[in-house]
Amino acid sequence: MAAYEDAIAGLQKLLSEKSGLGEVAANKVKQLTAELAATDESAFDPVHRIRTGFELFKKENYDKNPSLYEQLAKGQSPSFWYLLVRIPEYALPTY
Numbered sequence: 001m002a003a004y005e006d007a008i009a010g011l012q013k014l015l016s017e018k019s020g021l022g023e024v025a026a027n028k029v030k031q032l033t034a035e036l037a038a039t040d041e042s043a044f045d046p047v048h049r050i051r052t053g054f055e056l057f058k059k060e061n062y063d064k065n066p067s068l069y070e071q072l073a074k075g076q077s078p079s080f081w082y083l084l085v086r087i088p089e090y091a092l093p094t095y
Contacts, residue, residue, distance in 0.1 A: 024060075031056065 015021055031052075062069055 027059070 011025065015025055034052075
């Protein structure tokens with residue numbers, strides 16, 4: 001339990017020193033809470049993980065700087081993105 005208390009104390013200290021981090025910290029705590037609540041090693045859902053990862057990227061990166069991603073899209077060739085996913089064989093169900 002001491003590690004948990006140390007982590008909370010460290011976060012509180014950081015937030016008191018840097019006031020602009022409150023919203024970012026709140027979002028990350030919400031995400032972590034949701035992940036921990038859903039933690040069940042036998043019920044890992046890769047589609048859910050990709051979806052939540054995309055939503056986090058969109059909210060934390062893309063929405064905060066859309067002009068950067070517009071520039072990247074204009075210079076990108078071909079005009080679409082590839083998403084490659086490697087699933088380790090130990091993560092695949094065995095029937």
